[in-house]
Amino acid sequence: MLSYTVPAVGEAEAAEYTSAAGVTPQPSATDLIRGQRYIAARFNSRWLSEWEGNLVPDAVKHAIIEAAVIEARRPGSLSPVSTPATDKVLIGAGKLTWERVKGASGPDAFIPRSAIIDGLLAGLVRSAMGSVSFLMRA
Numbered sequence: 001m002l003s004y005t006v007p008a009v010g011e012a013e014a015a016e017y018t019s020a021a022g023v024t025p026q027p028s029a030t031d032l033i034r035g036q037r038y039i040a041a042r043f044n045s046r047w048l049s050e051w052e053g054n055l056v057p058d059a060v061k062h063a064i065i066e067a068a069v070i071e072a073r074r075p076g077s078l079s080p081v082s083t084p085a086t087d088k089v090l091i092g093a094g095k096l097t098w099e100r101v102k103g104a105s106g107p108d109a110f111i112p113r114s115a116i117i118d119g120l121l122a123g124l125v126r127s128a129m130g131s132v133s134f135l136m137r138a
Contacts, residue, residue: 002064008056008061009065014027014065017062027069027071028072034067035064035067035068036064036067038067039064039117043124046127059123062120063116066120067114
């Protein structure tokens with residue numbers, strides 16, 4: 001499990017990852033711990049396996065960095081603003097008609113999502129019981 005207080009990724013490792021991809025801005029130590037807390041809160045109860053010797057897999061470290069970049073670009077953005085529980089889909093254009101996204105319920109529905117983070121961690125976590133990914137809209 002990821003710690004909420006002990007960093008799994010350092011600034012140098014994050015800079016190496018983001019620089020290789022041309023990603024800016026570089027996340028700070030504060031952004032990294034905020035990103036890690038987001039990943040821990042969302043996935044700690046769903047990891048498929050324990051990590052030997054508390055060695056965090058590279059995909060998890062990369063997800064932490066991706067979350068930190070999101071936080072660096074817009075502080076506080078990992079806090080819910082638009083979530084699957086509040087998202088709507090346009091179903092009629094004559095008289096604008098909207099429908100709530102199907103399957104957007106439960107605790108996971110109130111957590112902001114990132115396609116990159118979901119992709120990085122797809123093989124490492126169980127799906128949330130009864131949830132539908134934001135990529136799987138009806």
